[in-house]
Amino acid sequence: MAAGALVLAPFGAAAEEIQGNDPASPGHFQVEQRFGYLTTFNPQQNGGRRVPQRAVTGETEIGYSPTEWYEIALTSPYAFARTNVPMALGNVMDNGVPGYSFQSGGVTIRQTFIQGDRLERTVFVGLVSRTILAPQGGLTPDLWVANKAGAGQPGAPRFVQEATPRVAQMFTPIIGVNLPNDYQLIFNANMTFGIDGAGSAFEPSVRFVKRLSDRWTVGIEHFSNLGPFGYILPWNQQMQTLYAVADTRFKGFEFSFGVGYGLTNASRGLAIKTSIGKDF
Secondary structure (H helix, E strand, O other): OOHHHOEEOOOOOOOOOOOOOOOOOOOEEEEEEEEEEEEEEOOOOOOOOOOEEEEEEEEEEEEEEEEOOEEEEEEEEEEEEEEEOOHHHOOHHHHHOOOEEEEEOOEEEEEEEEOOOHHHOOEEEEEEEEEEEOOOOOOOOOOEEEOOOOOOOOOOOOEEOOOOOOEEEEEEEEEEEEEHHHEEEEEEEEEEEEOOOOOEEEEEEEEEEEEOOOOEEEEEEEEEEOEOOOOOOOHHHOEEEEEEEEEEEEOOEEEEEEEEEEOOOOOOEEEEEEEEEEEO
């Protein structure tokens, strides 16, 4: 019965990406492959130890831009990670350490609306809509639900990442600023909520980079998960990861690399992300 109640670990974002960079060229397809490595931790249960949850993640995306201001894409996320025992099961199976396996995240339909002349503007805006279709028992976004199982227990977290909707929706308003001396700042306000089940999350992210040449851009990116709508989690329960990033172009391919580290107890550990993309 315990094995049948397992849900997958909360690795909703495969290889995290800040929206607002270059989509596919108008009239072209773009194929992008992303990989990542990250660490989170199970909540501490009934005085037990906090178990690290590590995952190698991947995401394959095919996008098409009919115009310079609109792109539609299909994304398939997946991961090699261990499953996660819900807190409702208490300390069974050694506090939730069944083992690692390959896990599918279903399909995400992404639509991006962004100003076509954004590189010529000081401030530009956009909006991304993601519809997330998760398989039964598959990966779900990093959504938070009330911790009913731990209600009233000393030290139990108020919210846990155990939401399992089959359908979820994410909206991402984009604000970008092109600064002097080839600096750029992009802010994403990611807001996700379950459609056919409970769960929500606010996951803002920031990208600050400098363009060194036509081929190289370097800078920093910060990703966070602050908790469910209407409530900011205590700092050590939030997901906060800071990356050093570099982007380059070579023979028609676009490469992106990032090395980061989690800043809180819930996200402490090495984080790596990389991607390769090409227009066709």
